[in-house]
Amino acid sequence: MTGATVLVVDDNADLRGTIRENLELDGYAVFAADCAAEAMRILKVKRTDAILLDLMLPDADGLSLISQIRTLTDAPVIVISGKAAWVDKVVGLEMGADDYLAKPFEMKELAARVKAAIRRSRPKPASGEDALPRRTRLGAHTMDAAKFQVFDVAGKSCDLTPMEFRLLEALVRAPNRVLTREQLLDRAREGNMEVGDRAIDIQVARIRKKLGGGEFIQTVRGVGYSLSCDIEDF
Numbered sequence: 001m002t003g004a005t006v007l008v009v010d011d012n013a014d015l016r017g018t019i020r021e022n023l024e025l026d027g028y029a030v031f032a033a034d035c036a037a038e039a040m041r042i043l044k045v046k047r048t049d050a051i052l053l054d055l056m057l058p059d060a061d062g063l064s065l066i067s068q069i070r071t072l073t074d075a076p077v078i079v080i081s082g083k084a085a086w087v088d089k090v091v092g093l094e095m096g097a098d099d100y101l102a103k104p105f106e107m108k109e110l111a112a113r114v115k116a117a118i119r120r121s122r123p124k125p126a127s128g129e130d131a132l133p134r135r136t137r138l139g140a141h142t143m144d145a146a147k148f149q150v151f152d153v154a155g156k157s158c159d160l161t162p163m164e165f166r167l168l169e170a171l172v173r174a175p176n177r178v179l180t181r182e183q184l185l186d187r188a189r190e191g192n193m194e195v196g197d198r199a200i201d202i203q204v205a206r207i208r209k210k211l212g213g214g215e216f217i218q219t220v221r222g223v224g225y226s227l228s229c230d231i232e233d234f
Contacts, residue, residue: 003027003029004027004028004029004049004050004118005028005029005031005046005047005048005049006023006028006029006030006031006048006049006050006051006052007030007031007033007039007042007046007048007050007051007052007075008020008023008030008031008032008033008052009032009034009035009036009038009039009051009052009053009054009062009065010032010034010052010054010080011034011035011054011056011057011058012054013034016032016034018107019052019110020032022107022110022111023111023114026115028114031046031048034058035057035059036057036059036060036062036065036068037059037060039051039053039065040065040068043069043072043073044072048073048075049075049118049121050075050076050077050078050114050117050118050121051069051075051076051077051078052078052080052110052114053065053066053069053077053078053079053080053097054079054080055079055081055083055092056081056082062079062081063091063092063095063097064095066095066096067095067096070159070161074121074148074149074159074161074162075121076098076117076118076120076121076161076162076163077096077097077098077099078098078099078100078101078113078114078117079092079097079100079101080103080105080110081100081102081103082102083102088100089102090198090199090202093199093202093203094202094206096161096206098117098120098121098161098162098163099113099117101113117162120162120163120166121148121162122148134146135233135234136172136231136232136233136234137230137231137232137233137234138150138172138211138216138227138229138231139216139229139230140152141153141211141216143168143169143172148162148165149165150165150168150210150211152211152212158210158211159210160207160210161206163203164203164206164207164210167184167200167203168207168216168217170183170184171184171217171225171226171227172227172231174226175227175231176226177226178220178223178224178225178226179224179225179226180223180224181201181224181225184224184225185199185200200224200225204217204219204225216229
């Protein structure tokens with residue numbers, strides 16, 4: 001990940017320094033902010049590949065900040081928080097976070113999460129039978145693998161997060177098949193976050209809303225989900 005950039009947003013100066021030192025040793029360029037205002041200022045002028053976001057900031061709630069971040073970048077957001085309850089993790093995902101790491105944590109685990117998040121957010125080069133075609137028509141929408149995004153009939157981005165795109169991509173790669181929640185969680189997050197089946201339900205609901213309704217993904221009660229629209233590669 002040499003050359004990748006990470007923004008650390010946390011009001012704890014000691015923790016910011018420790019994270020920065022460890023990530024820089026791994027070859028990352030690291031920016032740091034102690035509040036929401038400084039984080040947004042940095043995002044407006046710097047390219048960022050991943051964001052580490054504390055929820056308890058002096059000038060804003062970290063969860064509400066995620067929606068503002070999404071107006072500037074699609075970089076994966078990893079919440080780092082002292083709130084370790086399952087419900088807090090689910091709320092974080094529902095608000096648009098891509099991962100959630102409870103404090104205290106090991107720096108090696110944090111580095112692994114950052115590396116995995118950046119890897120998942122970057123389009124994969126097409127190769128072999130498992131490669132997703134460059135563009136796929138989903139009803140009136142278009143999935144563009146090169147841009148890691150889905151666009152509506154007018155060409156407007158649906159603003160899918162990296163995890164949401166991966167989840168939809170998994171369904172597209174399995175036409176006429178039902179994928180269990182466990183399979184989707186594994187494919188979308190590569191096993192890096194254990195939050196239970198509810199996390200997938202939340203992400204599916206978000207995808208349906210962003211794509212304008214529930215006709216794209218069908219719920220198979222007691223099993224999982226399947227793609228329910230016509231697809232065409234082009």
